[in-house]
Amino acid sequence: MPITPHELIANLGDLPPLPKVATQVLRLAMDPAATAGDFHQVIAMDQALASQVLRISNSTAFGMMREVTTLTQAITTLGVSALKSVVIASSARNLYHRGAVGPQERLLWEHALVAAMASRAFAERLGLALAEEAFVGGLLHDIGKSVLGAKFPERYGPLLRLVHEEQGACLDLELEAFGFDHAMVGEALAIQWNLAPCLQAALRWHHEPHRAGRDHRRLAAVVALANHLALEQKVGLGDPSRLEDASRQAMDILTLDSGALASLKADIRTTLERDQTMIAEF
Ligand SMILES: [Fe+2]
Numbered sequence: 001m002p003i004t005p006h007e008l009i010a011n012l013g014d015l016p017p018l019p020k021v022a023t024q025v026l027r028l029a030m031d032p033a034a035t036a037g038d039f040h041q042v043i044a045m046d047q048a049l050a051s052q053v054l055r056i057s058n059s060t061a062f063g064m065m066r067e068v069t070t071l072t073q074a075i076t077t078l079g080v081s082a083l084k085s086v087v088i089a090s091s092a093r094n095l096y097h098r099g100a101v102g103p104q105e106r107l108l109w110e111h112a113l114v115a116a117m118a119s120r121a122f123a124e125r126l127g128l129a130l131a132e133e134a135f136v137g138g139l140l141h142d143i144g145k146s147v148l149g150a151k152f153p154e155r156y157g158p159l160l161r162l163v164h165e166e167q168g169a170c171l172d173l174e175l176e177a178f179g180f181d182h183a184m185v186g187e188a189l190a191i192q193w194n195l196a197p198c199l200q201a202a203l204r205w206h207h208e209p210h211r212a213g214r215d216h217r218r219l220a221a222v223v224a225l226a227n228h229l230a231l232e233q234k235v236g237l238g239d240p241s242r243l244e245d246a247s248r249q250a251m252d253i254l255t256l257d258s259g260a261l262a263s264l265k266a267d268i269r270t271t272l273e274r275d276q277t278m279i280a281e282f
């Protein structure tokens, strides 16, 4: 019998709360009517976040001719869509850095960021109207790992090392060690944080997208493909060949043949290279 999210929380103890700013930003990100002014109001409450937004607006990725010095300027420069991504990424960064898993922590974070950018790119290129959800889903898909790292540093650090050295499948090792895996922890967290049901499903099923509910299957599939692509790009922990089955399920859900997927991936790799600076900025 698989463990339920409630039993999981009973086993794990308290889960980290979502920071207030992140909650508001996530809500704004899901709201198509959200304006630059709404974001300004939220971002201005968090000094660290505000300076990160400024730093990113001035990064070479945006090729600005003049230095951006105020938050208002930064918001207009980035545009609401890029701004959402920067702010969500910045909030998620703090969540990922909460785990105490040492050198793997940076790799987990870069993996999350690349998966987020790739998820959004997949959603856009496939003409799915869920680009923003895809970005957030990609960004948070492995957040369960950071929770496990924070809760069980002595056991989870060495486990991740094994995964990194490609000596085992992450989910199997987790199930063996804890009786649950990072996808289940991610779902429990998403429920506690009141994230949209499609995001709960994406976190839960990013390794088995065909098991997601019918309405959420495409988002889970996009995140699964992005997760695989990130590992193929050597950003993250583990052997990409272990994600082939997840990718096959995703192709089935999105009705992609291997030729179509290959050209889509080539395209997205180019986008990711262009966005490298954004990764470096974090
Ligand atoms: Fe995962």
Ligand SMILES: [Fe+2]
Residues within 6 Å of the ligand: 111, 115, 141, 142, 227, 236
């Ligand atoms: Fe992943």
